[in-house]
Amino acid sequence: MLIEAVRLRHVRGFGEEGVALSGLGEGLNVLSARNEFGKSTIFDALKAALFLKSTSRHKDVASLQPDPGGGAPEVEIDFIAEGRSLTLKKRFMSRPMAEIADRMTGRILHEADDAERFLRELMGADKPSEGPAGLLWVAQGESLQQPDAREGRAEAIQSALDAELDDVAGGERSRLVLEKAKTALDAMVTAERQQPKAGSDYKRAADEVAALAEAETLLEGKVHASFKTRESLSAAQDELARLTAPEEAGKLEAALEEAQEALRAGRAEAAALAGLESEAERLAREDVAARIALERRRAAEAEAQSAAAALEAAAKAESAARQALESAKKSEAAAKNASADAEHAAKKAEARLASARRAQEARRAAETRQALAARIERAGEILSALKTLGPPREAPDIPALEKAAEAAIRAEAAADAQRTSLEVEAADGSARLDGKPLEPGDRVALADGARLTVGDAVRLRVAAPHRQGEKLAEEARARLASLLGEAGAKTLAEARTLAEAVAEQARTRRALTEERDRLAPEGLAPLEADAAELDALLSAAAGAAEDSPPLTEAEAAQSEAAFSLAEARRGLDMAREREAAAAARSNEAVVEKRVAETRVQEKMLALGPEAEWPERRAALEKAQAETSAAAGTARAAHAEAKARLPKLGQLEADVRRFGEAVRNRRERIDACRNDIASLEERLRHEQAQGAEERLSATREQRAAAEEALGRYRLQAEALRLLVDALSAARGERRALLQAPVTAELRPLLAALFPDSGLVLGDDLSPAALTRSSGEEPVTRLSGGTREQIAVLTRLAFARLMSARGRAVPVVLDDALVFADDDRIARMFTAMTLAAPGIQIIVFTCRSRVFDELGGRRVEPGPLTRGAGQPSASAPPEAKEDSLAAIRR
């Protein structure tokens, strides 16, 4: 088909005057016009005239109408088909008509439905979206849509590929089979995981298997439960039969009766035993009381003896203290006399010193030298003596020692007063203290815990009072010994002697030192200097008093006397102190003695006259022996009765046991009856449900369901296999089928994309562009590239169809919108390459750009101005206003 001219009237903006395109021919035809001119109207009118019936009320037809009252749309197309020049005339909407006339003869070849059928066969479709137009025409705004041969469009290209189809024979039928298989498979399984699909029989079978398996488990549980109920019921009935068996009935009750009787007898014996036990306990208490009384007596006697011994010791101490006091008083008197003597001597020495001094004054000059000589001599002696004496020594602390000695004596006395002693007045050899026999006249101290035995029958243990006095005495002695050790003496007397010696030495040193200091405070040298000076003076003077004692002698005597006086006074003070201490000790001893006397008197008062002690003690011992014997007898009687007594605990346990057994049996019988009633009811209910029958049915149903599921699974597998096999077969065929299209496409593609190729899909639509950088899906390419590929593919289809004698024009309405300058130039080259042998009609508003396209320029013109001229080959009569025929 080759379109030569198009004429419109009453189509949208083209009103009564209409529009005409003429001079269209093979190759490139370019209609370049401004926006709003009506290019798309011409495009739509072409589609409507070629594919829609004149009687159609399709929206695409309705949209062709002009403004209201503008008349019915009319379209007229001159074209060449099947070697003939023809004209198609159509009017839509109002008074529709369709007509095809031979332009050479003017003869109307087809009218009305016949004309529509002719057109349908010619165009291969009766819808604009199908057939060649659907494949090859690009409406405005659809430039990005890729051409494809799906559905009805397939025939357009496939009819052109009949030869290939004949060769590969993989056409519509295999597609339908594949579709059916895919549809069937898709209905059965999910796309991704190939799992049974919701709503499918396959899924229902799988669900049924699962549900039946669950039901089976449930029923197995019920069957098992019913079985258990039967077992429990049998067990309960068996137990009830055993419990109620005649030979068993009453056996337990009789045993209980017997046990109760035995318990009653046992309890009577136990009551009698309690009386014996009470008597034995009473006698035992009496025996204990007698024993305590005896022991107390003995202890009191021992205490009385001890108190008497203490009194004796106190008396001795008191006597010793009194003697010490007397002695101290004598010492004090002697010291007083010595002090008076010393005082007298001192006064005498003072007088002599005064005389000497007076003599000295008289003999001052001579004596001075003499004195000085003596002084020098004396000083030399003193220094020598001091050297002989050696270093000073420390004197023992006599007061401290005396105080410690006194404390030791007092502590010892106090301890002694506390000590208990035992005096053995008579003995037969059976009495022993801590295993040592006691002899008459022995007096031994009783230590705490000491054991006194009299034969085998009497054994006494000494419980002495506390020993605080002993401890204090020991501490006092230790203190004294420690002080003596420090003083370097063994006794107080030795210490005193030592102290005297030290004091004497100190006194000597002090005297010597004093004299030295007095005589030669600055050493001998100054004195000797003075002597030399005096000698010089004496040699000048003559005479000196000779009868006066020398002053130094007098002074020494006076000093010694004074020293003796001081010593005597100190000795007096000490004697007085000792006398006071002795007096205090004497007083204390008196007190202690009185205390001891009081204690002795108290003990004696409690114990009675000492002569009666053995008798009274013997009476107590006899009483204790009697109570002991009685208690022993009672104990034996109680033990004998106790040994005879039956074990009440066991008897009570038997009674309890048989009582519980009787009760248990009755309760068990009741429980069995209850259990049986309840189990029978449960069993009735369980059996009525027929779990086993239902389980059997469920198992069979599950087996059948699993078989069905297996069949569905196999069916799905088989469908997958079929889809795979058909897809593979079709894939191989597709490659053969696409070969001619690819061959047409290759040179066009090279003009735009050198070294590239195009992968076509099942529907022959461009799927991917392969370049050196790899394969890119068309959907991911830029808008410009997609648009260009879409046009190139259409051109290739058109060339292929034209080559196979099925020429159809390619109509592009603003199909290159996104191309840049470089690409559009290459597209023009590709279109020019494709143009020979086919018809390409290009509508564009980009006149300046498309000026470079070349091709045939088509100018629109009004019908009235003869713009719609018939083709050159048309006869003259056909060049008339052909729309007149439409009007007819």
Add this chain to the structure above:
Amino acid sequence: MSPFRFIHTADWQLGKPFGRFGPELRRDLSSARIEAIGTIARTARAEGAGHVVVAGDVWDSETPTDETLLQPLDAMAAARDVTWWLLPGNHDPAARHGLWDRLRSRGLPSNVRALCEESPVEAAPGVIFLPAPWRSKNPGRDLTEDLATQPTAEGMLRIGIAHGGTTEFASNAQQSAVIADGAAERAGLDYLALGDWHGHKKVDERCWYAGTPEPDSFPRNEPGYVLSVRVEPGRPPEVTPVKTGRYHWSRDSLALLAEDDPVARFDALYEGGPERRYRLSRLDVTGTVRLDRRAALLAHIEAERARYAFLEADHATLDTIAEADDLSVFSGEASLEDAAGRLLAGAKDPAAGEEARLTARLALDLLMTYAA
């Protein structure tokens, strides 16, 4: 003494679920088993027998539903002129608190007698029934051994009633309760009525299996009968099988040759047989078939199924051959031919597993169906 005539039947297995079938067929098959009771009663009347002995497995399970338990009793009670003697078998043993206790607690119709004890029962003057009931599913011994220890008065007819397999088909029987050869002779019986084998079968001169009166599986024996038995002292029993089954179950086979018309062969197989709506057939289709005829056969079988109570064809081992002519069905569409060739190769590939070959065969069948 006059001869004693009775009906010997067994293995009713009431309540058998038939779970592998659809719900309607399940219901029909179950109903047929109950309705068989009426058929047996009519047979008894026709044969002049007043007693029907059911030799075990009256019910299919130990705990049937109340409906399954009670409805057959009503059917038996309805035949007042017949006394029904029911023996517990391995499916419905007389276990404690089991089915038979349940029956006793509900009360049996006056003309129905349960043989739950091993003791002899005088069924009619001069006729002693010696039952060997099952008390558990695994008795562990030949229960007919005890029959010999049960004496009866001189001149009485001794009729043993037992259930279990014999040594002849021990592999199918409960090993623990296999009935030894010569059981009737050993126990001094005039007749030993056995149950368990679902086809009717003569064991020896005095010992028979009655089989099930209404078939319940695809057997290799002859089910669907009861035995009309005539016993007379001093003479061998006269045993006559009488057909009672409504449904006909069969295992059928169709062995095809490549040159056969498989559809015609199929039609011929079932021509003239029992009425199809009462027919249950499991058909094994074997041999060889051409590709184009295979689809036709399968389509035909599928179309025919509606006529039958049940028809199941197994053609897993049916071999298919395809020659150039056979592919004409694809009208020269090479991709279809190519796919068919691939699938056929897969169906015959010895290296592939059986399942893979089966899948390929089914895929080929589907291709033929879709391309038809």
